[in-house]
Amino acid sequence: MLDIKYVRENIDHVRSKMEERGQDIDLDKFSELEQKRRDILQEVETLRSERNTVSKEIGTRKKNGEDASELIKRMSEVSGRIKTLDDSLKEAEAALNEIIMIIPNLPHESVPFGTGEEDNPVVREWGEKPAFDFEPLPHWDIGENLNILDFARGAKITGARFTLYRGAGAMLERALINFMLTMHVSEHGYTEVLTPFMVNRESMTGTGQLPKFEEDLFKITGTDYYLIPTAEVPVTNIHRDEILDEHDLPIHYVSYTPCFRAEAGSYGKDTRGLIRQHQFNKVEMVKFSKPETSYEELESLTLNAEEVLKRLGIHYRVVNLCSGDLGFSSAKTYDLEAWMAGQDAYREISSCSNFEDFQARRAGIRFRREETGKVEHVHTLNGSGLAIGRTVVAILENYQQKDGTVVIPDALIPYMNGVDIITLDK
RNA sequence: GGAGGGAUGGCCGAGAGGUCGAAGGCGGCGGUCUUGAAAACCGUUAACCGAAAGGUUCGCGGGUUCGAAUCCUGCUCCCUCCGCCA
Numbered sequence: 001m002l003d004i005k006y007v008r009e010n011i012d013h014v015r016s017k018m019e020e021r022g023q024d025i026d027l028d029k030f031s032e033l034e035q036k037r038r039d040i041l042q043e044v045e046t047l048r049s050e051r052n053t054v055s056k057e058i059g060t061r062k063k064n065g066e067d068a069s070e071l072i073k074r075m076s077e078v079s080g081r082i083k084t085l086d087d088s089l090k091e092a093e094a095a096l097n098e099i100i101m102i103i104p105n106l107p108h109e110s111v112p113f114g115t116g117e118e119d120n121p122v123v124r125e126w127g128e129k130p131a132f133d134f135e136p137l138p139h140w141d142i143g144e145n146l147n148i149l150d151f152a153r154g155a156k157i158t159g160a161r162f163t164l165y166r167g168a169g170a171m172l173e174r175a176l177i178n179f180m181l182t183m184h185v186s187e188h189g190y191t192e193v194l195t196p197f198m199v200n201r202e203s204m205t206g207t208g209q210l211p212k213f214e215e216d217l218f219k220i221t222g223t224d225y226y227l228i229p230t231a232e233v234p235v236t237n238i239h240r241d242e243i244l245d246e247h248d249l250p251i252h253y254v255s256y257t258p259c260f261r262a263e264a265g266s267y268g269k270d271t272r273g274l275i276r277q278h279q280f281n282k283v284e285m286v287k288f289s290k291p292e293t294s295y296e297e298l299e300s301l302t303l304n305a306e307e308v309l310k311r312l313g314i315h316y317r318v319v320n321l322c323s324g325d326l327g328f329s330s331a332k333t334y335d336l337e338a339w340m341a342g343q344d345a346y347r348e349i350s351s352c353s354n355f356e357d358f359q360a361r362r363a364g365i366r367f368r369r370e371e372t373g374k375v376e377h378v379h380t381l382n383g384s385g386l387a388i389g390r391t392v393v394a395i396l397e398n399y400q401q402k403d404g405t406v407v408i409p410d411a412l413i414p415y416m417n418g419v420d421i422i423t424l425d426k
Numbered sequence: 427g428g429a430g431g432g433a434u435g436g437c438c439g440a441g442a443g444g445u446c447g448a449a450g451g452c453g454g455c456g457g458u459c460u461u462g463a464a465a466a467c468c469g470u471u472a473a474c475c476g477a478a479a480g481g482u483u484c485g486c487g488g489g490u491u492c493g494a495a496u497c498c499u500g501c502u503c504c505c506u507c508c509g510c511c512a
Contacts, residue, residue, distance in 0.1 A: 005475090038476095045481045052481085055493040059444035068492080075492035243436065243473085366473095368436080373455080375473070 001100050001362050008034055017106045020113055020323040030099050037092040044085040051078050101205075102212045105358040107323045108295075108332040114322025120335070121322070126306065127315035129339050130398050138342035139396040140273035143169060145404050147425050149274070160271075161263065161278040168422045172395070172408075173281060175415035176388050177256050180283040180308055182415075184385055188304045190254035190285060195234035197257055198225040203237040206363030208329035208355075215264045218278075227260035231284035232382045236359055239288060243375060244367040250289040250297060254385065257282060274389040275347060281388035287381040288365065291357065294379035295332075298354040302334045305350045305385045311411040314394045315339040317346060331356045334383075338390065342397035349390045352383030 007014050011027055018025045054075050061068040112121055143149025148169025154162040165173055184190040201224050204210040209217060209229060218227040228234055235255050244251070259282050270276035285304060289297045302318065309316045321333040330353040337346035357377035360366065366375045399407045406422040413420050 041475080041481085045476090048482085049480055051492075056445065058492055063444080072492040079492070245436080368454090370455085373471080 001358065002103055002106065003357075003361065004034065004096075004100060007100070007103070014103075014106065018103070020107060021104060021326060022115055022324045023104055025103050026099065030096070030103075033092060033096040033099065037089065037096055040085060040089045040092055044082060044089055047078055047082050047085070051075055051082065054078075101362075104326075104328045105331050105355065107326055108354070108356075110320075111326060111332050112320060112322045113324075115324040116322075117325050119322040120319040120325055123318040123320050123334065125315070125317040126310060127313065127339075129315055130341055132341065134402045136341040136397060136400055138273060139340075139393045142342070142396045142400050142404070142406065143274075145424070146406065146422055148172070148422065151273075159278075161276065163274060163277060167425045168416075168419060169392070171416060171419065172392055172412075172422070173388055175412055176391050177281060177283060179311075179412055179415045180385055180388075181254060181256055183308065183311070184254040184283070184285060184304060188252075188254075188307075190252040193235060193238070193253050193255045195228075195231065195238075195255055195257060197228055197234075197260075198223075199228055199233050199237065200224050201226070203233055203240065206240050207233045207236050207359050208362065209233065212328065216262050218260045218262055228257060229261045230259050230382075231255040231257040231282060232286060235284065235286040236365075236380055236382065237363060239363075239365045239378075241364040242366070244288065244365070244378065246290070246367050246370050249367060249378065250287055250293065253286045255284050255286070257284065274393050277389060280390075283385050283388065285383050285385045288378045289381065290367070290369075291376065291379050294354050294356060294381060297379075297381055298332065298334070298352060301381055301383045302336070302352040305336055305352055305383050308386050308391075309336065309338060309349070309394075312391070312395065312409045313411075314391075314398055314409075316349070327351075327353065329353075329355050329358050331358065336384075336386070338394040340394055340397045342400070347390060347393070348387075349394065350384040350386045353381060355380045355382075 002014070007027075007030065011031060015027050018027070054071055058068045058071050058075070061071070112119065114120065137145075140149065140151065144151070146168070148165065148167050150164040150166055154164040157164065181192060185192050198220060201210060204217070204226055209226075217229060220226065234257070235253050238253070239251075258279055260279050261277075263276060263278060266276060274280070285301055287297050287301060306316070306318070316336050316338045319335050319337060321327075321330075321335060326333055333351055333353040335348050336350035336352070338349040339345075340347050356379050359380045360377035365378050365380065367378050368375050395409065395412075396406055399409065401407065404424070408416055408420050408422065
């Protein structure tokens with residue numbers, strides 16, 4: 001969330017940033033509620049102050065055996081008024097909270113203005129589209145032809161948007177997880193963590209999924225727990241309500257988790273294949289940094305994700321998400337879009353974001369700056385490195401051959417138990 | 427599932443209705459000493475709101491009281507023992 005004080009003092013700037021995002025936030029209501037809250041607060045604090053001093057006086061008098069009944073009677077009334085005011089203060093705070101928690105982050109100055117996906121400028125590209133002397137198939141055909149992806153049985157076991165992987169398909173998924181984790185740990189210096197895949201409400205609120213996006217989540221009946229939509233949630237919340245040591249920053253974590261998304265409102269979109277699933281695997285990088293270095297960290301994070309695609313020889317481009325396409329908690333996001341030959345399209349395969357102090361403020365993640373002795377919020381960042389299912393798609397579609405087999409990229413062969421080509425497995 | 431015990435500052439830990447934001451220790455920071463360091467000694471060191479005055483915070487919520495870290499109550503989490511179990 002944004003700093004309430006900052007919003008109050010920079011209301012016009014916040015208003016224009018919300019307009020850039022195309023967000024209709026009632027900031028007048030915010031100001032009104034904020035003022036109300038402060039009015040009540042002032043009144044209640046004056047009364048508390050009185051109660052505190054008089055109560056001490058009562059203590060002193062009693063100790064000296066003097067009469068205090070008059071003071072006690074008066075304070076009894078004051079306490080009653082405090083209680084009433086406290087209730088309305090809580091009401092005012094709750095109302096204010098409702099607004100502040102659904103105000104998205106302010107886009108960074110380097111975020112271009114735009115209203116949607118089509119306005120995202122391409123920052124750079126790498127590699128080339130593979131050439132085919134035949135019509136490349138989409139991965140759902142390749143996968144079914146090779147008997148490594150079974151969409152019908154996935155749907156039978158659970159439902160739409162669930163897939164059964166088989167044989168070399170299952171192994172490919174597992175190899176990619178290992179390949180990415182190993183690379184980020186041993187070459188990029190991340191610390192691997194393995195987290196719970198269900199989290200509580202506080203964790204979801206900390207990273208910004210709640211309260212606004214409840215309908216995108218799977219909730220476990222009979223509990224307060226939700227299935228994670230991304231490792232960002234458990235990993236960022238590792239340090240919730242902590243004051244970190246400045247010398248420990250930056251902290252770099254990498255984590256494999258399955259991700260569960262309800263995909264509400266995406267009916268009819270990407271209904272075939274692995275692109276949009278209710279459950280998919282992902283390797284995620286998460287960083288905690290000092291404010292002054294977070295944008296450098298975003299650049300290196302993005303490069304770390306790109307390196308995976310380079311090693312796999314997959315053509316991709318990097319786009320800078322425009323103001324209208326930016327996620328709720330993010331101040332700036334680079335998306336990596338991999339070329340998928342069978343669909344003749346670039347598809348998002350990684351999303352790398354700097355949240356600045358937006359999540360840290362919600363989640364209470366801070367550090368003490370030695371120079372000033374003061375406590376400050378850290379900046380949090382994260383990026384997919386990469387989405388596993390979509391990487392499988394990119395490999396199947398870009399490495400397919402005329403005879404229907406799929407060549408395994410060299411870098412992945414050591415993780416494939418020596419398999420270098422996927423052929424039909426009956 | 428049954429029976430007990432616990433939750434206090436960055437960490438450990440005392441405190442059992444009033445002057446307690448909280449003893450003591452560790453850690454951090456500053457200093458004395460030292461060629462330098464260590465040790466020793468001295469000092470200092472919680473967060474949040476507020477321009478300040480002041481207010482809030484001892485797991486979380488409710489209550490009792492003029493006054494609650496301290497009493498009552500509900501909840502959460504942790505630990506020990508028994509049962510069950512991958």
